[in-house]
Each structure stands twice: as structure tokens, then as C-alpha cells.
Amino acid sequence: MTAGLPFDENNPERRHCPKCGKLLLNHSSRTELDGEGNPEPAYMFICHTHGFFAFRRSTGLTNGF
Numbered sequence: 001m002t003a004g005l006p007f008d009e010n011n012p013e014r015r016h017c018p019k020c021g022k023l024l025l026n027h028s029s030r031t032e033l034d035g036e037g038n039p040e041p042a043y044m045f046i047c048h049t050h051g052f053f054a055f056r057r058s059t060g061l062t063n064g065f
Contacts (some may be wrong), residue, residue, distance in 0.1 A: 015061060017047035024053060034058040 015024045024045035034040040035058060043055045044065055052065040 015045060015053075015055060017050055017053070018061065018063075019050045020047065022047055022049065027052065032056065 016022065017024055024047055027044040027046045029041060029043045031039045032042045034056070040056055040058055045053045045055065047053065051063075053061055053063055054065060055061045
């Protein structure tokens with residue numbers, strides 16, 4: 001994943017800020033444990049107006065890092 005580019009890796013739909021609708025930019029990714037203790041990729045995004053968001057398949061897009 002390349003920082004600063006619109007998200008489209010592993011999901012054909014790009015992610016948009018739920019507050020303003022602007023395209024979210026990649027910030028970073030990491031592996032976290034899901035609710036069952038299994039490793040799952042987590043992707044961090046930034047909206048220059050509304051801050052950081054995280055996307056995990058188990059929780060969807062959430063506010064914060």
C-alpha cells in the first residue's frame with residue numbers, strides 16, 4: 001500500500017470520508033486481532049478535514065486510528 005494514494009487495495013470500492021464525502025487517503029496498515037483473536041489487516045486513512053479513520057473487515061470504517 002502506498003501512503004497518500006486513494007484506497008483501492010483489497011477492495012474495489014474506494015473509501016470516502018463519512019463526514020464530508022471526500023476520498024480518504026492511505027496512511028498506513030497493520031495487523032490487529034479480530035473479536036475472535038484471529039489476525040486481521042487494519043488500514044488507516046486520513047481525511048485532511050476530519051482526521052483519521054480505520055477500516056477492518058470485521059468492524060468496517062470507524063473514526064480514529
